[in-house]
Amino acid sequence: MDKKKYLKQYWGYDTFRPHQETIVDLVLQKKDVMVIMPTGGGKSLCYQLPAMIMEGMAIVVSPLISLMKDQVEALKANGISAEFYNSSLPSEYLMSIERNCLNGNVKILYVSPEKVVNTGFIHFLERLRISLIAIDEAHCVSFWGHDFRPEYAQLKRLKDFFPNVPFIALTATADKVTRKDILAQLGMEEAETFISSFDRPNLSLKVLPGRDRYKYISNFISKRGTQAGIIYCLSRKECEKLAGKLRENGFNAEFYHAGMDADARSKVQENFIKDEIQIICATIAFGMGIDKPNVRWVIHYSLPKNMENFYQEIGRAGRDGLASDTILFYSFRDYTWQLELLEEKTGERKELQRAKLERMKQYAEADICRRRILLSYFNENTEKDCGNCDVCKNPPSRFEGTVYAQKALSAIARANEKIALGMLIDILRGSMNKNVLEKGYQQMKTFGAGKDLRYEEWSEYIMQMLNMGVIDIAYDDGHSFKINEKSKSVLKGESSVSLVKFRPMAEKMAEMSEKNNEKSDKELRDERLFERLKKLRKGLADAMAVPAYIIFNDATLSELVARKPVSPLELKGIQGIGEEKFRRYGHEFLNEIISFVQEEAGQGPKIKGSTYVLTFEMLKQNLSIEEISARRNLSQVTIFSHLAYLFEKGYDIDLKKYITNTELTEITQAINIVGMDKNQLKPVFEHLNGKYEYHKIRLATAIMTKELSS
Structure with a gap:
């Protein structure tokens, strides 16, 4: 069993992120595990990969229909058989899923918490070979968690019915008290706990004074082009008002809150996921489980209720690991308003919520590195300031x-x-x-x-x-x-x-400003290619009726832009391009990059690999070596070296048109004697007493290299 083979084949990655491999190994050994890993840290792989390796079917308990749908679409795009099962689906369709499960045609089944604890459904599961059970968004099971859900409290029943099946509980946010409670509530007291770093260095952190919020936001968004972003508001009225004002000013914005009917919410969410809407003005009702990796910024219009919500909400930016912005607007009035709302509540969670709100206020008013505060809240300490928050960029007096x-x-x-x-x-x-x-x-x-x-x-x-x-x-x-x-x-x-x-708050807030940076010619060119690849991705996604990131996420597009692969072999080396995605989309993206390279040739700095691509395009036009040499003002030896390089990189070129079998045999024998080094052809040339020109020797080394690798 080769874990990395599965990792590359289905997900297109060569290496694991921190803790992932150890967690996968423990699950494969049928041990219970709890995973605390920040949004975008790779939690899903911790159960999806062992599910592919183990015999039988994995059950994933997930609280939101949108999350299930997104996860299943992403898995299917990777060539993995997956389904989701909840009360929103018609009974005939649920029956077909059950048949597929019984026939062994489903590897991963996502189920809602209220459905999975139904006695009838549990008895159905007993007829199957269950490989593992994953509890996603596990903080919902804990009374001390920030999003406690009563239906999660029954999940311990699964442990009673499936005592020999490994359980894996996963969440992005849980402090010490919540972690302890999760294990107790799920009957997983012996589980090994893995806490990945909560640090998201790609996220910039900024707190700004509450005054003139809209002016700052409109200026900020206008500089972000078509980047997707979320603005979190405390009230439904605030969401609607802000979205309306943004639309009046020409921005593509919509609102989302729990007061909307289910169809309206679903439509807004789907349009945002598919990049039809750029900006969502939302309450906390929006976001948990939204699997959209290309959100480039998150703004909090008002102070959140607690650090867990804040961390989870800013975590929806930059899930692909690319640089993203987070901004919190803070005024003391926001804090007192929330306090007033808390005073109207009753119950034992009231004091807990007040204390958590106080910590959120302290974060907003802090004069030390904000990332250190976040990490400390989740019991992770660091001795260094981050350099990517407003406090670090405008350091206070110590x-x-x-x-x-x-x-x-x-x-x-x-x-x-x-x-x-x-x-x-x-x-x-x-x-x-x-x-x-x-x-x-x-x-x-x-x-x-x-x-x-x-x-x-x-x-x-x-x-x-x-x-x-x-x-x-x-x-x-x-x-x-x-x-x-x-x-x-x-x-x-x-x-x-x-x-x-x-220092008083007014004095601290007065220092904050945003700097503009001029972009180089290379950065502007890369932006043009990125937009072209985004347009191609959007077209493919629309044709398949799936979100754009299901094709490739922004991190993969960014690597395509940075490396500009011009051969199938180079394209397969890009992170996030597994076998199924290469088969489906590889050649279209390769052709788009090649077209861009051709168009940009001679304009500004040379693009790596462009000279080979131009030679190949001329060859496809049936031009002779002499004609290509003349048109490109390059020697024929150089053109032959281009062909050898392209052949090694997987391009469809028949090098044997330019070298006879006799020549190839003699040169191959000489290479076997003196050794092969395509960058040092002189020893072979001298061994053959100059009988063959250098370009013939280079062609022979390319053919040998390809045959050896095969």
Whole structure:
């Protein structure tokens, strides 16, 4: 069993991303696994690849019909038999899927959570050979998750019915508490957990003041051409109003929210996925499971409710790994409005939601690298700033804050790690309020040790420490602060803490601006080719009634633009082009690139490989070697070397028209004696005492190379 063979054949990739290969191996060994991997990190491959290798059929539990549909279309485009099964399909079609499953004609079946826990459907599954069960968007199973769904709570039944089948739970966002709960809820306590880096370095992070939002957005979009983007709004009314204003100003925009009927939502979503709509103004109702890799920017019109939602929503940009922009507009009024909405709620999740909103506010107001804050929230620490956020690009003033950190940590430790933010600040500032006195905290050694700082200064510095990983917070324990290994190192004086000097919000926000960069001739030319390949891709996708990225994603198009393959062999080396996609679309993209290379010849810097392509195009016109040489003003030896190169790269050229069998035999014998090096032909030439010209020897090496590789 060769995993990499399957990886290349079906997905067109030569190497695995971090953790993928280990996860696949464990699933193949029938072990349970939990995968925490950011959007675009390659979660799907962790179950799709073992599903192709293992005997039987894989079940994938997925919460959204749109996600199932997209995943199945992508799998089929790769030559993999897959189907989705949910209540939106007519009963006759569901019966046909069941027959295909029973006949062994389906390798991967996507099922909705409410359908998969139905007793009748479970008994149907018992008649099949199930290879593995994957629970996608697994955070929905946890009460502590940001998108808890009651129907997910029944999924543990699957473990009872299929105890010997490996389970794999996957999500993009889950903190420590949520991860622990997911394993318990699914009966996977013994599962090995893999947490990929939450770092998405291709995403730029920026926070801007809430004033003049529309002016900034319209200017931003106007510079992005036809790039697809999402603007997240907090209310349905806001979505509709913003989309209408954008359309009035000539932008291709639509709105999407839960108040629309299902058909209208489905149509908007499908048009966005198929690049018929450029901009979506949406509430949080839009996005989970949207498998569109070429979203180039995400804007938050207002402050999100929590870091999980924010991370997942910005994660919808740049899923193909290409550079993408994320912008958050922040005003304190947005925060207080959300607080007011929370106050109207009841239930035990209210306090949790308030604490998570507070963390989101702290992110927006932060003066340290925003990526470090995001990573810290998901319990991942980094010692370096990212260089790709607004804070890094406009660095604030820092100072040595180890003593402040030690005072805060000491207070947390002396209070037995049972205090939250407000109490901690009261202790440090020496407040004699009722709560402090009732707990006896005025007796602590660190009581009043931070009187020199105002309340808002301590609040900012403590949150910086939290965001840097110097302190942990336990939402399931009254939001109390906890000491970790990094805390202990700071308390012992083994590590230092650098803090950003407190500044009012207005002062911080005034510094932000966007710079324009002039593009080189090469960049402009590459943009022209990229647009041509996009147009070709769109035409093919429309003819097949599938999203454009099902053909090739933007990352594959970008590599095509960068490398400009001019032969089938070179095209097969592009990441994302597996055997099925090469068979279906390879020659059309190759012809488009060759046409572009011909048209651009002589205009600006030479394109790598263009000289060979021009020779080949003349050869196809039945011109002789002499005529090609004259028209191109190149020697005949050079033209023959072009033919040899093209032949080696897989072009359909009959080199034996230019070399006899006798010549080929003698030269081959000489090569076998002195060795073959197509870049060093002189030893063969001298061995044959100059009997054959250099171009004949070069043709012979090309024929030998091709025969040896075959």
